[in-house]
Amino acid sequence: MTTIFSKAGTKGVPRADRERQILAAATKEFGHHGYEATTIATIAARVGVTKPLLHQYFGSKQDLYLACLNPVGDRMLDAIRAAMGEHDVKAPPTPLRVLNALFTALNGQRETWFVLYDPSLPPGSDAAHRAAYYRDAIDDLAATGTADLLHAAGTSDPLDADALKHAWRGLCTALVRWWINHPNQSPEAMSQRCARLFEASHTILAAADDDST
Structure with missing residues (x-):
């Protein structure tokens, strides 16, 4: 072809x-x-x-990559910070706000997520260091959010928070990949889908707890 x-x-x-x-x-x-x-x-x-x-x-190619990466990283960080900073009691839970912010920030260039999360960057290069800066900043925000969620659930184990942070990154990556393969899905549709999936997961886990008692 x-x-x-x-x-x-x-x-x-x-x-x-x-x-x-x-x-x-x-x-x-x-x-x-x-x-x-x-x-x-x-x-x-x-x-x-x-x-x-x-x-x-x-x-160079690396200079061009950095010119692509910097606005992507800045846009994602700004979107996540804004979503986590919202305190309206009527707003959706923080995870759904963050996902909605990501979908909105990535709309029109969904593949930009994989510019940031690119495993093929040369180790030790300026490109790898800059991408790591943004990923670490996003992970720090995720760590804050997951620790807050676990604290509200009555647990403060730092390893639980670390595991959940990594699971969250994997979930975001999987959802963006699915979204790329379904180009007709708008950010709003994706946010609504995530809300339904979260609710279904909550129902399934609650049913499992009831069966175990």
Whole structure:
């Protein structure tokens, strides 16, 4: 199957617009294929520009990755912080608020989650360090949220909180992957689906507790 690339980067396109085109294409490539498998040549072809021009605008592949990563990481952190900072008693529980914030932040570029959570980044590189910074910041927020949830449930075991934090990251990744495979699902539909799944899980666990007594 032959991949057809657009020619968005033809002559006469203002530099700012061309840079946006390159970043959008690079984000999609990094998100879908990972850093290691993505090439500057593929991104240039997708946009319809030459490799030298792309290097002129963004430098190396790592520089281009960082130009894609930083707005993604900032957007996710801002969304999660805003969701966790909401204290309206009528608002959904914190986990659902955070998921809704993530779906909203990722809408239009769902693959950006995998720009941040990319296992193929070169160890020790600036790209790996910067991605780790954002992942650690998100994990810190998750750790705060999970510790609060467990405390409200009557447990304060730090290993419980750590396990739940890792489970939460895995859940978010699985949900985003499912969402990518179902492009007709809006952020609102995903949030509603998660609310139903959480409610179903609560009902199932409650029934299991009743059966064990």
